[in-house]
Amino acid sequence: MLQNIDDSILLFIKNNMHSYIMDKVMITSTHLGNNGAIWILIILLLMINKKYRKIGFIALGALILSAILGEGILKHLVQRTRPCVNIPAIDMLIKKPTSYSFPSGHSASAFAVAAVLANYFKRYKFVLFGLALLIAFSRLYLYVHYPTDVLTGIVLGLISSKIAIAFSKYLTEKIDSKECRTF
Structure with a gap:
């Protein structure tokens, strides 16, 4: 049943949203996430700038965690074939990926970093999440992921960002408490 829903959503996107301009926007969006x-x-x-270095490290931690969990573990456990492989009649706009489909690494990394940055740069949260959504949607549009791959990638990215932020707060508290005891 879930596979039928995934297929129906992809078919809807293919039949109702494709155009020359959208093709170019989606190709560019997906390349940003490569x-x-x-x-x-x-x-x-962020790391170059001393003022924002800590945020850069937190974002890097979220990105690495999402890659380990998604690309390193889940993809190899689930081994889901991509839609462009299951439906070979699709005209591909990008090169067919060779890895497994579940979860979407583009979506996971986009939401992992966007959520960290949105936490610290609240003024830009709509831009950050907008870019992350665009990258995630491009994976559906380009027929390289199923909707459940993308949704799981989004959730994985958000969880990775929460863990990275919480770990940073934990380290900061530990460091601050040790500094207080040494004086």
Whole structure:
């Protein structure tokens, strides 16, 4: 039943949303998420600046955690074939990925970093989550993930960000309590 829902959503997107302009936007969006490229660039920019370095490290932690859990563990446990492999008649707009489908690594990394950044840069949360959503949706549009892959990637990313933020707060409290005892 879940597979039928996934297939129906992908078919709806294919039949109702594809256009020349959308093709270009989705290809560009998905390329921004390739290997976490846009997020790594943002993290590096934060780490260069002493004022935002800690946030950069927290975002990096969330990104690494989402990659370990998603790409390193879940993909190999579930081994779900991608929709573009299951339905070979689809005209691909990008190169077919060779890894498994579940969960979406693009979605996980996008939401892991966007959630960390939105926590600290509240003014930009709509832009950050908008970019993350665009990258996640591009994976459906380009027929390389099922909706449940993307949804699971989003949840995984959000959980990774919560863990990274909580771990940072824990370390900060530990460091602050040790500094207080030494004086």
